[in-house]
Amino acid sequence: MTTEQLHTLFLRYPVICTDTRKITPNCLFFALKGDNFDGNAYAADAIKKGASYAIIEDRQFASSEKNILVADVLSTLQQLAKFHREYCNAKVIGLTGSNGKTTTKELITAVLSKKYKTIATKGNLNNHIGVPLTLLSITPETEIAIVEMGANHAQEIAFLCQLAKPDYGYITNFGKAHLEGFGSEEGVIMAKSELYDYLFANNKFVFFNADDTIQASRLNLVTSKLGFSAHPGPHLPIKILGADPYVSLEVRELPIESKLVGRYNFTNCSAAVLIGDYFKVPLTDIKIALENYIPQNNRSQIIQKTSFKIVLDAYNANPTSMKAALENFQELKSARKIAFLGDMFELGNAAEKEHQEIANLAAKMDFDQVFLIGENFYKTTTDLHKYKSFDQLAKSIGNISTEEATILIKGSRGMALERLVALL
Incomplete structure (x- = not known):
């Protein structure tokens, strides 16, 4: 057939x-x-x-x-998805990056859905199987499809672009993620930039963060682009108003109060604003979409307990996102601060160095207590509390006072640190 x-x-x-x-x-x-x-x-x-x-x-x-x-069933699924994408008239926005892909995808979807019939990647089904399934969910009525693309090796994004054939693209950032597969930070940049390579070669359009020096330099000679910036200039100006605990921003004198924790979510919100504005979604509708978006699935969630508060960001972690989470946590106002940090996976030979750097960073910060969980963190040289496994921590959890505290929970998916919520 x-x-x-x-x-x-x-x-x-x-x-x-x-x-x-x-x-x-x-x-x-x-x-x-x-x-x-x-x-x-x-x-x-x-x-x-x-x-x-x-x-x-x-x-x-x-x-x-x-x-x-x-x-070959997998190849057949992929080729069917490619055929269907070419058969349909929907515009496709390709999205990749080291951190924030899924949150950004959901924010863009919320904004564009205010005006267009929109579909998007479900959850984080962003690989060689998930992308075809997303493309096959496009219907004749679909006007815009947001396709999240993940990768942990070179040429994966390039392959997914050949299936999805994006008309537009956005890269959230370049960070220390999947170093085991990419080899180095430069390897991450090259691999994620495969989305740029496809867009450039096919005369497509790029959205970007003009304050990201790597993105700005790689797009220096590209004309089909549109950026946002927290500073005055030729790009769409978006001002950050605060992040304690939720990110708030201002666009053309209109304030937007999100329900997302962390200054790092400012760029995710800004991308949604930029793309919505490009597609002529009224700014008032963009505001409604962002203010009504409530994070789920252990991503940047605030959970209010009787006598303490949890900042749950346990969906995933890498050195870049861990550093951003700690820096944001440091800025929050709280009588007491406690951090539970779980191992970061897929770092290969860089695992020892990266875990030690995070342990050093956490030790310098003005937190009441820091608990490191996992085999990699257990190997670090530090005076912080260390546990080789989650089960070891669970046995001691009753001795930890959480009264009047704000608690950060951050770790890779495999650590499943959301289990702490029930224990605390």
């Missing part, structure tokens, strides 16, 4: 499923394979649960006429 023929079938059954636990009637089941599972083995179950067809690559599971045999 050709991609065009499969696309004709997809137009009849426009729901894709890759998990038999989430089968919906008349969907197309793609039998993807992973390190610990083989979707081909579940094809018959998918059909039994209501899938119209199952796309498989293992002939031994081709037990009915509802099985479509292909050479």
Whole structure:
């Protein structure tokens, strides 16, 4: 079956499923394979649960006429998504960066949805599987699609751009993330800039943070661009009014009070303002969208308890975002401050150095207590409290006084530090 023929079938059954636990009637089941599972083995179950067809690559599971045999299921899914993206008329905004991708994506979506029929990446499904699924969620009515692109190795963004073919692009920042795969900070910059490379080569449009020296230098000779800046000049001026605890900003004398914690979220909000303004969303609607956005999924959330307050930012962490979180936490007004910091993953050979630097930074700050959790932090040389595992910390949690405190919880996803909320 050709991609065009499969696309004709997809137009009849426009729901894709890759998990038999989430089968919906008349969907197309793609039998993807992973390190610990083989979707081909579940094809018959998918059909039994209501899938119209199952796309498989293992002939031994081709037990009915509802099985479509292909050479490679993942490649077939990706090529179908590419075909569908070209078939639809929606404008695509590509989004990548080291930190803040998902929050920025959700803010842009909230703003553009005020005027346009908009779809966006769900959650952080931003990889070689998630991007195709996002593209296949575009409908004939969709006007703008915001596609988040993640990567931990070179050429991944370049590949995703070939699928999504973005008309516009925005890079949140370049930070110390996934150093294990990228090798160095320069490797991060080169890899994330693959979005720029695609946009430049295809005469597409770039949104950018004019105050980010790396972005500004890389876009110096580009004419199809639009930037924002916290300083007067040729770019859209956006002023930060404060961040204690929530970020507030001002655009054309209109104040916007977000519900996002952290000065670092100023640029995320600013990007949404810039892009909304470019697409002629009224500024009053931009204000409503940003002020009504409430963060979830352990990202920049404030949780008010009876006698203390938690700043929960435990979705993920890398040295750049950890430093930003600590600096923001230092600025908050509070009688007492306690920080729980979990290991940062995927740093490769830089892990020892980066964890020591964060431990040193935290030790210099005026916090009442700092607790380091995880094998990497446990190896650091510091007088701060250290625990080799979350379970070790949990055994001691009853001895920690939280009365009248503001508590920061920050760590990589694998640390699952949100478990602390219930324990505290």
